Every structure is written in structure tokens, then in C-alpha cells.
Amino acid sequence: MKIGVVVFPGSNCDHDAWYAVTHNLGHKAEFIWHGSADLGDVDAVILPGGFSYGDYLRCGAIAKFSAVMPAVKKFAAAGGLVAGFCNGFQILTECGLLPGALIRNRGLKFICKPVDLRVETAGSPFTNTLRPGQILRIPIAHGEGCYVADDDTLDQLEKQRRIAFRYADNPNGAMRDIAGILSEGRNVLGMMPHPERASDPLMGSTDGLGIFESMVSALVRS
Amino acid sequence: MPITQEQLAAHRVTSGEYERIVKILGREPNITELGIFSVMWSEHCSYKSSRLHLKKLPTRSPLVLQGPGENAGIIDIGDGWAIAFKIESHNHPSFIEPFQGAATGVGGILRDIFTMGARPVAVMDAIRFGSLTDPESGARNRRILEGVVSGIAHYGNCFGVPTVGGECSFDPSYSGNPLVNVFALGVFRHDEVFYGRATGIGNPVIYVGAKTGRDGIQGASMASAEFDENSQEKRPNVQVGDPFMEKLLLEACLEAMRTGAIVGIQDMGAAGLTCSTCEMGSRAGTGIEIDLMHVPQRETGMTPYEIMLSESQERMLLVADRGREEEVFRVFRKWGLDAVTIGTVTGDGILRVKDHGAVVAEIPNRPLADEAPLYDRPHGVPAYRKFPVHGPEFSSAGLSADLVKLISSPNLCNKRWVWEQYDYMVRTNTLAGPGSDAAVVRIKDTDTSVAMVLDGNGRYCLLDPREGARLMVAECCRNLSVVGARPVAATNNLNFGNPERPEIMRQLVEAIEGMAEACAFFETPITGGNVSLYNETLGEPIHPTPVLGVVGLMKTAAPVSPVFRRPGLDIVLLGGLGTCDPGRFGSSEYASTVIGSTWGLPPKLDMDYERRVHAAIREAVAAGLADSSHDLSDGGLAVALAECSFGADAIGAVVELDSDLRPELLLFHEGPSRVLVSTSDAAGVQAVAARHGVEAPVIGRTASATLSIANRGMPLAGADVATLRAAWENALPELLAG
Numbered sequence: 017m018k019i020g021v022v023v024f025p026g027s028n029c030d031h032d033a034w035y036a037v038t039h040n041l042g043h044k045a046e047f048i049w050h051g052s053a054d055l056g057d058v059d060a061v062i063l064p065g066g067f068s069y070g071d072y073l074r075c076g077a078i079a080k081f082s083a084v085m086p087a088v089k090k091f092a093a094a095g096g097l098v099a100g101f102c103n104g105f106q107i108l109t110e111c112g113l114l115p116g117a118l119i120r121n122r123g124l125k126f127i128c129k130p131v132d133l134r135v136e137t138a139g140s141p142f143t144n145t146l147r148p149g150q151i152l153r154i155p156i157a158h159g160e161g162c163y164v165a166d167d168d169t170l171d172q173l174e175k176q177r178r179i180a181f182r183y184a185d186n187p188n189g190a191m192r193d194i195a196g197i198l199s200e201g202r203n204v205l206g207m208m209p210h211p212e213r214a215s216d217p218l219m220g221s222t223d224g225l226g227i228f229e230s231m232v233s234a235l236v237r238s
Numbered sequence: 239m240p241i242t243q244e245q246l247a248a249h250r251v252t253s254g255e256y257e258r259i260v261k262i263l264g265r266e267p268n269i270t271e272l273g274i275f276s277v278m279w280s281e282h283c284s285y286k287s288s289r290l291h292l293k294k295l296p297t298r299s300p301l302v303l304q305g306p307g308e309n310a311g312i313i314d315i316g317d318g319w320a321i322a323f324k325i326e327s328h329n330h331p332s333f334i335e336p337f338q339g340a341a342t343g344v345g346g347i348l349r350d351i352f353t354m355g356a357r358p359v360a361v362m363d364a365i366r367f368g369s370l371t372d373p374e375s376g377a378r379n380r381r382i383l384e385g386v387v388s389g390i391a392h393y394g395n396c397f398g399v400p401t402v403g404g405e406c407s408f409d410p411s412y413s414g415n416p417l418v419n420v421f422a423l424g425v426f427r428h429d430e431v432f433y434g435r436a437t438g439i440g441n442p443v444i445y446v447g448a449k450t451g452r453d454g455i456q457g458a459s460m461a462s463a464e465f466d467e468n469s470q471e472k473r474p475n476v477q478v479g480d481p482f483m484e485k486l487l488l489e490a491c492l493e494a495m496r497t498g499a500i501v502g503i504q505d506m507g508a509a510g511l512t513c514s515t516c517e518m519g520s521r522a523g524t525g526i527e528i529d530l531m532h533v534p535q536r537e538t539g540m541t542p543y544e545i546m547l548s549e550s551q552e553r554m555l556l557v558a559d560r561g562r563e564e565e566v567f568r569v570f571r572k573w574g575l576d577a578v579t580i581g582t583v584t585g586d587g588i589l590r591v592k593d594h595g596a597v598v599a600e601i602p603n604r605p606l607a608d609e610a611p612l613y614d615r616p617h618g619v620p621a622y623r624k625f626p627v628h629g630p631e632f633s634s635a636g637l638s639a640d641l642v643k644l645i646s647s648p649n650l651c652n653k654r655w656v657w658e659q660y661d662y663m664v665r666t667n668t669l670a671g672p673g674s675d676a677a678v679v680r681i682k683d684t685d686t687s688v689a690m691v692l693d694g695n696g697r698y699c700l701l702d703p704r705e706g707a708r709l710m711v712a713e714c715c716r717n718l719s720v721v722g723a724r725p726v727a728a729t730n731n732l733n734f735g736n737p738e739r740p741e742i743m744r745q746l747v748e749a750i751e752g753m754a755e756a757c758a759f760f761e762t763p764i765t766g767g768n769v770s771l772y773n774e775t776l777g778e779p780i781h782p783t784p785v786l787g788v789v790g791l792m793k794t795a796a797p798v799s800p801v802f803r804r805p806g807l808d809i810v811l812l813g814g815l816g817t818c819d820p821g822r823f824g825s826s827e828y829a830s831t832v833i834g835s836t837w838g839l840p841p842k843l844d845m846d847y848e849r850r851v852h853a854a855i856r857e858a859v860a861a862g863l864a865d866s867s868h869d870l871s872d873g874g875l876a877v878a879l880a881e882c883s884f885g886a887d888a889i890g891a892v893v894e895l896d897s898d899l900r901p902e903l904l905l906f907h908e909g910p911s912r913v914l915v916s917t918s919d920a921a922g923v924q925a926v927a928a929r930h931g932v933e934a935p936v937i938g939r940t941a942s943a944t945l946s947i948a949n950r951g952m953p954l955a956g957a958d959v960a961t962l963r964a965a966w967e968n969a970l971p972e973l974l975a976g
Binding site: 025028035069126218 | 249293388391396397480481482483485486573623657658660661662663664665666668669680738795796871887
């Protein structure tokens, strides 16, 4: 398998995602420059964490205009797996691949800490090796991770079992404790926590690895 | 137009210094030249009051690849890898504008690291503030703390470097002069090192990064003066940081370096374009000629004076191989950054600044950069000392309550409120982060990890600057040893008051000499650092506060826990109970917080014994004998035991001591050379200790949910861990709520 990691100016978890895939998961990964209109021959795409274009405007608001994004959208439309972590999730909501928005944390401060996530569904290419109700310990590191959407959207997400993860102890005020969601086609995942930071035994938790393993397992089956 | 007395005073150039300038130039300077001299010869850039004494510091060891004098020191970590690290202060700007002052402090030290070719992998901050509860200054001090912390978070988080540790403490002496000392560390290969040298006559001088504006003009001079009632008017002198620009600059510089077309590079920090041009020329023995019309400018109508003295952030100056400019430009274009040739390297040793072809400044590089006046400031008086030798009579009203008071005091309480705002994990190398005795960062692609720590203690140094400095070195090396690392090198930040006052100068001299002695003894040479003087407001100096950053090396492995993890293990007090007398107890956190008084002397340090304790704990950790390991520090034994109990599983301890010391001293004295180890093999730990000639009594056992301490059967202090923990956790948020 080969997973592409998009590099925006200001991405700073790009190397971490690359390392998790290559060293902890044992698969291939390559960087995709934001100016590239072509994703190459990758099997899945990761939009990594960071501060794309500085995020001085709304987080992800500039990245959505990036040259690479039409290719990412096309890839997703064709059923390709796209995972956005942290800033990647913010970009996915900005460009409309996922509903809702991420706004300032309830406490108005940046928060970096490991949190407990509850797996809400195993029915997705990102969670197929996990159990519903399973608790994953994965770090968050964000200032704008409070998920918001209108009631209809939230109801629909729940009805279609598109909430992938919920916080066990909501750190940022996210509506309905949402930490990560799926697209309608279930092939796009956005989540605020950083699974690439919980993939190496030396980092204290390998609970994030299950998400990467699920992606590989889904790709193998397809 | 001749220079007036008012202009000299405004530039803080003395008449003696002016005469020297005239002699160097062979004529009167113009105003641009005066401005250039004033910043290069400011205390901040020239170290003119401290340099004579800094020479006493040890700077060499077989591992030191680069000592003081470059942008950062470099240490060999083996297998062709090296680390570059340094600490720098941003005290004055952080008082005037806390958020941007602290943010640009982080930005400045990061550029010092990557200008050498190293990728920054860790930042730590030592920050000090006045009282948070003082009726007059508390609100302002809380605002400064919040601004500084969010400024550090803003810059480091966006740039993508983890803030892995540091310290945050409080004392009324920092009320008008908060201290913000920022440490950064980077990693590279030996053959990736770059220096700030303008070699190769005829080579192009290239400006890259942000455009030049009017911000920060004369910041270096500001950082070399005391504050008075009008200090807030200096706000336009504080620069504004752009961490996104810095991130681009990092990636572009490292990529451009790999082209092989760059021969020298230096960041534009304090004194901006002035400092980078003349220092690069001076180091290489060359001259530099630039024309300011090529300098990218953010605003119109800037004078040569303003352009040369601007401290706009996120700018670099580099010298490329003639004919290979395009390779460099191509990289910077890719990252969307300005890169323009603004001049050339010349053979005449002169910094020649033109503006649209007309010469506006012409100064020999070497005297400007390296021959600033050196002052042997008078210091033949006792060091300034605010507190008495003898303290009041005291008797505890309740030792358990004292313990709660200590662990919920601003200095000893949990600093989670601070460090949770910092991304301490990005780059996935942080094996031990904030809250550990020392931070541990692995170096990917090697089996080596770097441990690092910052420490300072202004109160100890006020009572005895020499002993205080020695204790600080010992504490840093102990912190590294308890995580299993061998200390190898250090960087120092000397924060003091006005050196023109002999009793302050004496503090500085004593502290440097104490640090020199201890750094030589513990084999941690100083590879660079920073001096911040004039930390006074309305004549009131800060406590003399040297801050030391020490780095150590260890094999990459899961780190030992600082907290108790399992009940029923033996607790060994490596180093023993130590000794103290009421005179030395006056420097303790207990004296300050519980008794409300400070007196006497700092704890007594036996460096030889201290070193043996370090060797013993390193060996115990390496052998896997320690289930947890944590050193004794501020607050002494009882506070250390409480801290060991604050793990996720709330494992406390039942401790039974055997000592003649009176209870307050026994529980809370701060004698050095002591480490708490929990172990399932006490005999093994004791055997290691015996080999090193170190005491190692078993003082109790770990126990679920409770902490109790007795001496010879007499209960002294105790509480359930949850209660203690709540007091420790909630203190800072409650203090900040006002």
C-alpha cells in the first residue's frame, strides 16, 4: 500500500504521519506537494495536522483553494480513502467534503493532551479493526477543535452512523462530544485527535495505529 | 550634520565610546553610523560588562564541536549526528508587550538554531513573574503571565516545534521585570553545519524572508536599559512575530542549504541587518557592500537608519557561491519567499552601506562587531543582599497543612495550565515531556535520545550567588541523571540588574565563577548563552537569576516514571536524609511560603557527593532497578513524596524516617544530592549505591491512595492523595481566576 501525505505550507504533522505509516505501520508513504494537481498512484490520502498557510484566517480556509484540493476531491468522489487529522479535518469541512465546522475551543485556549475517544462505529474503512465502544487513548493538540453543525446535520450524522469517534470527556465543547466524523460515502474521515502521535510504543500509546490498520485492511479487501 | 549630545544620550553611547568611534572611523560618524555603532555596542549585542568574566567559563570537551561565538553551540552525539542548542532571553519586550515579546523570543532562538543547518526539535522556556495575588500588581502580573504563555504557544505550536519543558516561578522581584528565557535545540549531521561567515570575495549577499518594516528599531538598546514610569511608551520597539513565515523560512533554508550553493548564513535578530552583515564579514575577515534600495520593504519612506536598525522578524542573510544564485532563488520561490541579492562580499573588511548608489555608512567590520569596549565594572563590594542572616523563631502549627500550603503555592503547584497550551508532542519524539524531571526527546534514525532541563533559583542566588549558581548546575545534572541521561553540555542565561552598580556586578561575577567551577566539575561546558542586564524597575533589581540549560545523552528507551506506579514497592532515598540547620533553612520554599520570610544561606552542596549520587541513579535506572525516579528539590522530601504520588493511579506512600532533625527541617529542607526511587529490588539499588559510596536508606513503601510520613513512630504529616492532588492541580487556575 502507498499512502500520500499532502504537504501544505505550514503543515507540521506531515512528517509524523509519514513516519507512522512507514515505520510504525510498515507501509509506503510519500509526500504530495500542495501545488501538485496530481496525486500520483497513491492508494489513500492523508491531510496532516499543522497550520496550513498560517491559519491566520479561519483554519483551513486558505488550504481549500490549494492546487491539490481539486485532485483530492476527485479522488474522494471516486471512493478513494481520505483521512484528515486536526488541521486536515478543518480543511475537509472548509472544502465541503465533510459537514459542519471547527471553531475555537470552549476555553479559548490551545489544548495539548492525551484524551480518551470512544469508537462509535466499526462500519467504516477507518474503524473496521476496532470495536464499537472501545476506548482509544489518542492526543489532541488544537486551539480550534470544537465541532459545530446545525441540529439537522447532527441528527443525520447520528442516524447514518457517521460519527466515528466521541470524546469520553469532552475537552473543547464539541457538539454531542464529536471528535471525528465520516462522509456520506464513509470513505472520508475527519478527526481532531492525532492518531499518528499514538502509533509508536515509545510515545506511550499505540491506540492510533488501529485507524491506519483499518485503512490498510479496507484497501486490501477492495 | 555633527552629532549632538542629545543624540549620544538617546543612543546610550558614552563620550568615551564616541571618542573610540571617531578614532575607528578617522572622522565623525553620521547619524546612521552612530545608530549602527549604538546597537552593536549595546550591552545586549556586545556583552561589554560581562565578557571579561564570561571568559572564566569552561567551554571545551571532546564532544564540543562548536563553543561560544556562533549562533549556537554544537555537540557531537555520535554516529555522525550532532545537536545545536542555545538559550536566549526576551525579558524586556515581554514586559512591554507580553504576547509578542515572548512569541518573538521563541522565533529568535529558533532562527539561531536553523541558521546553523539544524532542524529544531525541542523548545523549553524558563519564565518568571511577580506575585499573582498582590493587590497592586497581581492583575498586571496575571495578564503578563497569560500573554507570555499564549505568545510562546502561538509561535511554537504554529511553527511545529514541541515545547517539552521548562520552569515557571514567581517572586515579587520579577513584578516589574518578568523573565522570559527560551531554549531551543536542533538536530543535524556533522556535514550539514553552516556558519555565519561571508567568505569568497565577489560572492552575492542575499536577503531572504519577511520584508523590513519600522518595527523593533533599537530593540537591542531597549534591552540594555532599566525601566521607568514611561516604559510602556517603548511598545513600538517590540517586534511582531509571524510563525508561519518562520516555518517557511526553516523549510526553505534547510532545502537551500542542501543545494550546496550557500557558503554562509545568519539570521537577522537583535540589531537586524546591521548585526548580520558586520558579524558575517568580521568572522570571515571580509567586507560587505550592500545597497538598501534592494532591501524588500514593508513601508515607504524608510531611511537608511531605520532599515539598518529594524528588527523585523523572520529574515535571514546568506552568502551564496557566485553564479549559483539561481539554485538558491528557485528554492525560496518554491516556498513563496522573497530572496534578493542586496550586495556582495568585498576584500576590504569594510561594511559599506549605500542607498541608491550613495554611500550612507562606511565602517570597518571587525572593530564594529568584535572590538566593542570592554568594561571591568567595579565589584569590590559585597553582593547586594536584601535579606538578613538570621531568621525569626518558627514552629509549625500543623505539618500536614504546611504540606498542602506548599504544594498549592504558585511555585510548587502543578503548571498544567501553562504547558497544556503548548504542543509538546509534535514531531513524535517526546518520550518525556512537561512534568518530568527532565524532558527526553528521541533522535529518529539513531538509538540516541537527548535529555534536557532548565533550572534557576533566584532566591538561592540572592543569598549567595556563588553557591546558588553551583546548586543550579548540580540540580540540572541531577535532573538529567534521574531520567538516566549523562549530562554533556550547557547553555546559560544570566539575568541580573544594573551592572553599573558594584553590588549588582558583584552578584554577576560571583554567579559566573560559581557556575564555572561547577560546570567544570560536572563536565558540562558552556557552549553559548545570553546575558540580560539592567533588569531593574525604578531602582529595584530582580533577584540575581542565572538560568542554566543542560543537555544529556542516553540510549533511546521507554523513560523511567517520575511517579510511583505500583503499591507495595520499597522507597529508597538515594543520597540519604541530608543535613540542614536553621540558617540554611531560611532559603527554602517553606521559609518563604509558610513562615513568610527569607534569610540565611542556600543549602550546602558537596559536589563530589552530588556526582556520586548522579552516577548511582544513572546506573540504577540503566539496570532497570528503578520503577520510578524523582529528585528532591524545592520543598524538600515531603513535597517530593507528594509529587511522586500524583500519578494516574494515585499511588502514595507510607514513610517511616529515623532522624534527629526537627520536623520542619526533616520534611522540608532542600539539601541537594537526593533522589527518591521506588523499587522491587531495594537490595539491588542499595548495592549500586554502596559501590558509589552513597547512602541509600529504605524509608518506606508505596501505598494506594494515601501519603503518611512519620519519624521514629511519631506521625508528622499525611493526607489522602486525592486531597493533596486536588490542592496541587487546582491552585494555578484558581490563582489566575483572581
